[in-house]
Amino acid sequence: MAAAYAIMKLRPSARKLIILVVEDEVLVRTVLAEDLRNHGYDIVEAANADEALSILQSNTGIDLVITDKRMPGSLDGVGLARVIRADHRHIGLIMISGDPLQAEVTDVLDAYLSKPCRVPELLAHVRALSPYMDQ
């Protein structure tokens, strides 16, 4: 855990945190993204892991990824988390899951939450990951 945590802590910048929200259910994604925007974060939305990788590959400056676990497509949330840990080590990673997560998955995450996701709990994790960028 917390590979990205230490690195993010070192960044003295006060700019807005850019968070990528990856969720295939559009209503859940919309509400979560809007909640986070209302708390002052810059939110980028992806409907699946492929879209998330597109965004990460295009140098969009993402600081933190919040991903659902179960998603259709070539990669689910666990696959996406592994790619992020391999190719984008500095990016924070939070997973939201309806199922229990195995240790080999939680080891690559900075935090994980069970569904249904409670926004205050999620925000607490986001703030813990970004002490110098808090709004």
Next chain:
Amino acid sequence: VTTVAEAATAEDARQTVLVVDDEVLIRMVISEYLRGCGYRVIEAASADEALTVLQHLETKVDVVFSDIDMPGSMDGFALSHWLRANRPSIDVILAGSITRAADEAAELCDAGPLPKPYEPQLVIDRIRRLLAARAASRKS
């Protein structure tokens, strides 16, 4: 001091644009631009997602801003037909290219509550830069 009720009223007064595009980099940049003009923006990655939003989200959508070519059960034209039949009060903007999307977004921005944050050419440049960065990243 703004009360919660006042904030909610201000929130409700904002016009809502539903941006529908299966190319995430275009959808992201157009959505950011429209948010910069003061619109509330909901993003849909397909016409199917757009229908889910229109049928289930308790938000009144004022404008649907959609790509034309999209995979799935409906393209932009079919979505536009559905809207005309089922939600005739919603304005529909169809944009089939990056240039067209940026120009249409700029026009919508001119009617928005805040001044345009930047010229549409910068929207086009940003999308092209992101697409090029992704292509370079996939080659390496």
